[in-house]
Amino acid sequence: xxxxxGELELIIRAKQGDFKAFELLYExxxxxxxxxxxxxxxxxxxxxxxxxxxxxxxxKNINKIYENTSLSPWLYRVAVNLAYDLxxxxxxxxxxxxxxxxxxxxxxxxxxxxxVEERELQELIYEAINKLEFRQRSTLVLFYLQDFSxxxxxxxxxxxxxxxxxxxxxxxxxxxxxxxxxxxLLGGLAYEFS
Amino acid sequence: xxxxxxxxxxxxxxxxxxxxxxxxxxxRPSNRVWKRIKAKLxxxxxxxGQFFSLRSSLxxxxxxxxxFLTLGGVDRLLEQKxxxxxxxxxxxxxxNAPSPRTVVWVNKELTDVxxxxxxxxxxxxxxxxxxxxxxHLQDIQFxxxxxxxxxxxxxxxxxxxxxxxxxxxxxxxxxxLMLRSNMQGILSFFMxxxxxxxxxx
Numbered sequence: 589x590x591x592x593x594g595e596l597e598l599i600i601r602a603k604q605g606d607f608k609a610f611e612l613l614y615e616x617x618x619x620x621x622x623x624x625x626x627x628x629x630x631x632x633x634x635x636x637x638x639x640x641x642x643x644x645x646x647x648k649n650i651n652k653i654y655e656n657t658s659l660s661p662w663l664y665r666v667a668v669n670l671a672y673d674l675x676x677x678x679x680x681x682x683x684x685x686x687x688x689x690x691x692x693x694x695x696x697x698x699x700x701x702x703x704v705e706e707r708e709l710q711e712l713i714y715e716a717i718n719k720l721e722f723r724q725r726s727t728l729v730l731f732y733l734q735d736f737s738x739x740x741x742x743x744x745x746x747x748x749x750x751x752x753x754x755x756x757x758x759x760x761x762x763x764x765x766x767x768x769x770x771x772x773l774l775g776g777l778a779y780e781f782s
Numbered sequence: 783x784x785x786x787x788x789x790x791x792x793x794x795x796x797x798x799x800x801x802x803x804x805x806x807x808x809x810r811p812s813n814r815v816w817k818r819i820k821a822k823l824x825x826x827x828x829x830x831g832q833f834f835s836l837r838s839s840l841x842x843x844x845x846x847x848x849x850f851l852t853l854g855g856v857d858r859l860l861e862q863k864x865x866x867x868x869x870x871x872x873x874x875x876x877x878n879a880p881s882p883r884t885v886v887w888v889n890k891e892l893t894d895v896x897x898x899x900x901x902x903x904x905x906x907x908x909x910x911x912x913x914x915x916x917x918h919l920q921d922i923q924f925x926x927x928x929x930x931x932x933x934x935x936x937x938x939x940x941x942x943x944x945x946x947x948x949x950x951x952x953x954x955x956x957x958x959l960m961l962r963s964n965m966q967g968i969l970s971f972f973m974x975x976x977x978x979x980x981x982x983x
Binding site for chain 2: 607611614618619622623626627632635636639640643644647707710713714717728729732733760763764
């Protein structure tokens with residue numbers, strides 16, 4: 589990942605103690621990091637907590653970040669690791685269905701019926717994604733939501749590219765199995781996947 | 783759900799992409815996240831500022847202390863070099879000081895002490911003499927011994943002197959003799975006169 593224009597200057601300024609430069613770096617990356625954390629954890633408050641902690645760590649370790657590389661891989665790596673820790677803690681008391689309930693209730697009822705059906709379908713698919721094992725889910729989110737390449741994901745997750753490929757493959761396979769087994773999708777999708 | 787459009791296996795990638803994109807496209811973090819970050823970071827900064835101010839305060843205190851110590855050393859040096867001040871008269875050596883003198887008037891030839899006329903009353907020149915000074919010391923020593931014995935519960939070993947003079951009946955020796963005599967009587971009574979008094983010593 590190459591450094592975005594302007595990011596290099598901001599990193600240098602932030603290293604020199606320019607707090608405004610650090611704020612601009614936050615503005616530059618906050619949405620992507622937040623969306624990734626939200627997609628992995630499925631919880632808004634957890635995602636915000638991850639975003640906050642990621643940038644607090646970035647501020648403390650700003651001098652360790654190389655100026656010739658982008659800040660993104662470092663930020664995503666921290667965010668994914670934090671998501672893993674927080675998800676493991678909260679999964680004990682927060683079921684996936686509870687989380688999805690919040691998503692389903694925000695669906696606007698005024699949309700046309702087709703849109704609503706598509707939305708319901710997406711919710712069911714996301715529910716299946718959320719049931720994946722953490723590493724597979726994280727890889728899937730980075731690949732499909734953030735459009736990172738396999739090499740970039742390998743860099744973020746600190747693993748070989750082959751491992752990323754393997755995780756993506758098993759993520760897709762497990763998703764198919766989950767969707768096939770979902771009674772709510774019977775008749776609509778099941779025969780198409782088989 | 784049966785009205786969903788068919789989804790082919792090759793469309794799974796697209797489906798996943800759309801699902802995640804549609805779900806999270808509009809999601810943005812609230813402004814309170816940055817406020818919390820800023821609050822934490824500025825809090826740490828102010829704490830470090832407090833630390834620095836504390837450190838500078840300590841440096842100032844140490845400097846003042848060193849200054850006082852230095853001035854104290856200079857003061858002592860000056861005391862040794864300069865003439866003695868009034869406040870240091872106690873430490874002055876009195877070897878060269880003149881002995882106290884009493885001026886007396888002699889009007890005639892001295893044949894007796896009384897011939898010396900003192901400038902103050904005679905009784906002031908006479909030290910009181912205590913004839914029982916020694917007795918006083920002995921009394922103190924005796925009291926001290928008694929006190930020591932009482933505190934330690936010390937009892938001297940009981941010994942019956944093998945002399946013909948009978949001890950006083952109230953003395954420990956007298957009471958021991960009486961006890962021995964009684965025991966001899968009792969044992970002689972029970973043993974029919976075959977008792978050897980030498981076994982009780």
